[in-house]
Amino acid sequence: MEPNYPAVLKQIASEIAPLVGAGAPAAYIPALASVDPAQFGMALADVDGGLYGVGDWRTPFSAQSITKVFALALALAEGGGSLWERVGREPSGNPFNSLVQLEYENGIPRNPFINAGALVVTDRLQTLTGDASSEVLEFLRQESQNPDLRFDADVAASEHEHGDRNAAVAHFMAAYGNIDNPVPSLLEHYFWQCSIETSCADLALAARLLARHGLRADGSRLLSRSEAKQINAVMLTCGTYDAAGEFAYRVGLPGKSGVGGGIVAVVPGRCALAVWSPGLDARGNSVAGVAALDRFTTLTGLSVF
Numbered sequence: 150m151e152p153n154y155p156a157v158l159k160q161i162a163s164e165i166a167p168l169v170g171a172g173a174p175a176a177y178i179p180a181l182a183s184v185d186p187a188q189f190g191m192a193l194a195d196v197d198g199g200l201y202g203v204g205d206w207r208t209p210f211s212a213q214s215i216t217k218v219f220a221l222a223l224a225l226a227e228g229g230g231s232l233w234e235r236v237g238r239e240p241s242g243n244p245f246n247s248l249v250q251l252e253y254e255n256g257i258p259r260n261p262f263i264n265a266g267a268l269v270v271t272d273r274l275q276t277l278t279g280d281a282s283s284e285v286l287e288f289l290r291q292e293s294q295n296p297d298l299r300f301d302a303d304v305a306a307s308e309h310e311h312g313d314r315n316a317a318v319a320h321f322m323a324a325y326g327n328i329d330n331p332v333p334s335l336l337e338h339y340f341w342q343c344s345i346e347t348s349c350a351d352l353a354l355a356a357r358l359l360a361r362h363g364l365r366a367d368g369s370r371l372l373s374r375s376e377a378k379q380i381n382a383v384m385l386t387c388g389t390y391d392a393a394g395e396f397a398y399r400v401g402l403p404g405k406s407g408v409g410g411g412i413v414a415v416v417p418g419r420c421a422l423a424v425w426s427p428g429l430d431a432r433g434n435s436v437a438g439v440a441a442l443d444r445f446t447t448l449t450g451l452s453v454f
């Protein structure tokens with residue numbers, strides 16, 4: 150039997166209320182540091198078309214690394230599995246913006262969800278489409294049926310201004326021949342992609358692609374069932390960086406976080422969830438967001454385990 154989603158979401162919001170505001174918004178991107186941390190929203194989109202939400206679930210925020218999931222889906226759909234020759238599928242056990250493994254591993258990033266791996270994916274998407282960031286934005290607009298979704302120019306500029314680490318990572322991989330496009334334009338596409346503003350409702354609808362085993366909102370197939378399974382698997386093992394083990398332990402779902410404080414999670418065959426609260430823990434994951442997803446799987450039993 151289907152859980153009573155509105156009641157479950159309401160209960161979660163009230164239970165995690167004491168955690169809203171815990172942690173701190175990302176400070177290394179100044180445009181994100183000024184966001185009011187006392188916000189929380191959660192949305193659920195089920196495979197039958199239902200959409201439910203609680204709290205600030207319609208408020209736009211910076212999607213950041215959550216867009217890495219959709220860039221990966223598009224790069225695989227457009228270009229196929231040869232991408233995996235350039236990026237691995239193993240957890241890194243390191244922070245999302247770390248450089249240390251890249252030299253030992255010859256410029257091949259551990260997985261597509263750390264910044265290094267996402268830069269390779271965006272590079273591939275850029276080669277395939279000629280406009281990687283617009284491709285991701287257009288995809289999100291279509292899946293969320295929200296034509297108003299847009300890039301946030303202030304956030305993109307702030308990332309550019311404070312983008313030394315990402316620039317270092319991209320140049321380092323280029324030195325190994327693992328970047329095809331000019332690094333400055335690749336970085337711009339990556340920053341613009343990260344800056345897309347979405348609400349929990351938008352993200353839950355977009356992540357439904359992975360709950361529906363690769364079917365888009367219009368019923369067309371973007372990914373094979375197998376590709377959708379593979380993306381979900383990599384989200385489970387790598388989607389929350391050096392906290393992926395803890396996230397799997399607590400939540401038990403494929404999930405992807407962003408430093409804007411959002412997290413998407415997928416219950417394959419059932420629904421997609423998006424949660425947002427800007428206060429982050431030391432590893433860059435939303436404190437209240439992880440707690441809310443933990444409560445969701447505990448209350449409903451809907452986990453992959």
Ligand code: DON
Nearest residue numbers: 213214245343406407408433
């Ligand atoms: O490149 C960065 O550092 C940010 N634009 C995205 C990082 C991010 O969201 C990591 N997620 N927790």
